[in-house]
Amino acid sequence: MPEERERGAGLRDLLSFAGPHRGTIILATALGLVGALAALAQPLLVGEVLKSVRTGGSVFQPAALLVALFVLDAAFSGFQGYLMGRTGEGVVFGVRRALVGRLLRMTVAEHDRRRTGDLLSRVGTDTTLLKAALAQSLTNIVVGVVVFVGAILLMALIDPLLLAVALACVAVATAVVLVVATRVREATEEAQERVGTLGAALERAIRAIRTVKIGRAEDREEEAISGEAGAAYEAGVRAAAYEALIGPATNVALQGSFVLVLGVGGARLASGDLALEDLVAFLLYLLYLVGPLVIVFSSFAELQQGLAAMGRIREVLESPVERSSGATPGPEHPAAPVARLDRVGFGYGPDRPVLNGVSFEVTGPGLTALVGPSGAGKSTVFSLLVRFYEADSGTVELNGTDVRQLPLNELRGRVAYVEQDAPVLAGTVRQNLLYANPDATGEDLNEVIGLANLHRFIEKLPNGLDTEVGDGGTLLSGGERQRIALARMLLCKPGLLLLDEVTSQLDAGNERALKETISKVTKRCAVVVIAHRLSTVVEAGKILLLDGGRLTAEGTHDELLENSPLYGTLVRTQMIEAEGLSNGDRSLKA
Numbered sequence: 001m002p003e004e005r006e007r008g009a010g011l012r013d014l015l016s017f018a019g020p021h022r023g024t025i026i027l028a029t030a031l032g033l034v035g036a037l038a039a040l041a042q043p044l045l046v047g048e049v050l051k052s053v054r055t056g057g058s059v060f061q062p063a064a065l066l067v068a069l070f071v072l073d074a075a076f077s078g079f080q081g082y083l084m085g086r087t088g089e090g091v092v093f094g095v096r097r098a099l100v101g102r103l104l105r106m107t108v109a110e111h112d113r114r115r116t117g118d119l120l121s122r123v124g125t126d127t128t129l130l131k132a133a134l135a136q137s138l139t140n141i142v143v144g145v146v147v148f149v150g151a152i153l154l155m156a157l158i159d160p161l162l163l164a165v166a167l168a169c170v171a172v173a174t175a176v177v178l179v180v181a182t183r184v185r186e187a188t189e190e191a192q193e194r195v196g197t198l199g200a201a202l203e204r205a206i207r208a209i210r211t212v213k214i215g216r217a218e219d220r221e222e223e224a225i226s227g228e229a230g231a232a233y234e235a236g237v238r239a240a241a242y243e244a245l246i247g248p249a250t251n252v253a254l255q256g257s258f259v260l261v262l263g264v265g266g267a268r269l270a271s272g273d274l275a276l277e278d279l280v281a282f283l284l285y286l287l288y289l290v291g292p293l294v295i296v297f298s299s300f301a302e303l304q305q306g307l308a309a310m311g312r313i314r315e316v317l318e319s320p321v322e323r324s325s326g327a328t329p330g331p332e333h334p335a336a337p338v339a340r341l342d343r344v345g346f347g348y349g350p351d352r353p354v355l356n357g358v359s360f361e362v363t364g365p366g367l368t369a370l371v372g373p374s375g376a377g378k379s380t381v382f383s384l385l386v387r388f389y390e391a392d393s394g395t396v397e398l399n400g401t402d403v404r405q406l407p408l409n410e411l412r413g414r415v416a417y418v419e420q421d422a423p424v425l426a427g428t429v430r431q432n433l434l435y436a437n438p439d440a441t442g443e444d445l446n447e448v449i450g451l452a453n454l455h456r457f458i459e460k461l462p463n464g465l466d467t468e469v470g471d472g473g474t475l476l477s478g479g480e481r482q483r484i485a486l487a488r489m490l491l492c493k494p495g496l497l498l499l500d501e502v503t504s505q506l507d508a509g510n511e512r513a514l515k516e517t518i519s520k521v522t523k524r525c526a527v528v529v530i531a532h533r534l535s536t537v538v539e540a541g542k543i544l545l546l547d548g549g550r551l552t553a554e555g556t557h558d559e560l561l562e563n564s565p566l567y568g569t570l571v572r573t574q575m576i577e578a579e580g581l582s583n584g585d586r587s588l589k590a
């Protein structure tokens with residue numbers, strides 16, 4: 001029953017995507033029907049030509065009509081093919097657009113849960129299967145069914161009893177086809193799943209190609225990934241085998257019905273209940289059924305493949321997307337803290353609690369440092385502030401407004417986040433810098449380049465700002481990526497800047513330069529930095545110490561040294577590194 005429902009839903013989805021092309025589909029179906037009628041009339045005209053030859057009449061008229069029908073049939077079927085091909089492409093385009101929109105708006109939690117390569121295969125290969133289902137199957141089924149029903153009606157007029165005999169065989173064939181089509185769908189679903197896993201496995205390896213090489217894992221990866229390709233092959237072959245059953249099953253059923261009709265019809269002929277010409281006409285119509293029936297049945301199997309793909313596509317289209325508050329945020333409350341967490345609890349699922357009753361305020365402008373052992377939940381706090389995830393309990397506020405009440409665009413315009421691994425996108429340095437604020441002026445751009453100390457780096461590039469950075473910024477050093485990511489965020493002129501270990505990949509010189517940048521920025525806005533270096537921590541106006549998801553201490557460096565044994569341990573055990581300290585600061589370490 002659920003499967004039935006799913007099949008119905010798949011067909012409804014397919015038809016809803018075909019909806020905008022309704023007109024073209026109807027036109028193509030009408031052309032198909034006219035073509036079928038033209039084909040139907042051809043034997044009659046051939047008979048007319050032969051009759052004219054036999055009786056010595058003029059063959060010109062029926063022959064000209066016959067040629068006209070040939071041309072009409074060819075032109076219509078060609079045009080129909082083009083229209084349906086175009087519709088198939090149109091539907092695929094629509095589905096791909098919907099998928100892309102959904103994927104970009106999907107929640108971060110959902111992206112964390114899914115495998116990127118599998119998602120990519122749904123946009124690529126699954127949508128292609130839809131095209132085949134739509135471009136041929138739907139119209140073929142409609143045209144085939146109409147022709148089939150027409151022939152059945154004519155046969156019913158000739159002899160209902162013979163029709164019942166013939167239909168009994170067709171019913172057997174239909175049952176076989178329905179069973180086979182279900183198997184085709186299951187095998188196709190499996191093949192597509194495997195193709196998705198193949199994509200995910202390949203994406204995983206290519207994304208970490210340096211690790212693959214240094215781990216000498218090429219052969220192992222090749223074997224594992226090829227294994228998925230092999231499984232997809234096997235499932236595909238199984239689908240092809242089931243599909244191949246459809247033609248013979250249809251033919252056997254029709255041949256069987258031919259023999260039965262001949263037997264029953266012969267007996268009725270002998271008893272005088274049926275005229276010879278009626279029996280001949282009936283048999284001819286039965287022969288005529290073969291084509292449409294084979295087409296309908298094989299199109300039905302093809303449609304099943306499309307529905308299998310639709311199931312995978314629908315799964316993405318129904319996945320959760322970020323909800324942006326529709327409310328217009330009220331005015332900012334100037335007296336409210338820039339950011340405030342109040343008894344926040346959060347976990348990545350019920351069995352992965354991370355934050356427990358965390359409360360703190362960030363009043364700006366100025367520098368706040370978030371420190372704590374690895375895995376304490378520091379990056380998670382940032383994720384909640386930009387609403388990649390939502391708190392399970394308590395509130396997260398920005399300028400006095402709950403982040404859930406702020407439209408996402410507004411929220412992410414006010415808070416800038418430079419992530420731990422400083423993602424840089426394929427494209428030029430300029431495109432990367434302007435990514436979050438494409439309308440920034442040249443003056444603003446120059447200012448942030450100066451602030452992020454990127455001037456000399458850009459001057460040395462072969463094409464300056466228009467130099468390509470490689471996929472994921474692979475042509476840049478870690479430090480360069482950090483500074484580009486920081487400059488990109490500064491261009492948005494945020495009220496709150498979140499920096500996740502931005503100094504971790506920098507050498508002493510670059511770190512000093514970046515710290516200068518940060519100290520300039522702290523005069524403009526509130527900066528919260530997840531810091532592993534004592535030099536950054538010492539300069540912070542406030543330090544928040546997170547341990548095991550709880551805020552265990554809060555204060556200045558001196559206050560924490562005095563009050564928090566864990567902080568003292570972090571400093572002593574170099575979990576907060578002392579690199580880059582001035583001489584004065586070094587005494588702290590001693």
Ligand SMILES: Nc1ncnc2c1ncn2[C@@H]1O[C@H](COP(=O)(O)OP(=O)(O)OP(=O)(O)O)[C@@H](O)[C@H]1O
Nearest residue numbers: 112348352354372373374375376377378379380381
């Ligand atoms: N997307 C996620 N899904 C499930 N668990 C996660 C996810 N992200 C982080 N975690 C887990 O949540 C905990 C806190 O992670 P978080 O990244 O916030 O720690 P952190 O203090 O920033 O650590 P580090 O200093 O090492 O970066 C860790 O145990 C981590 O394994």
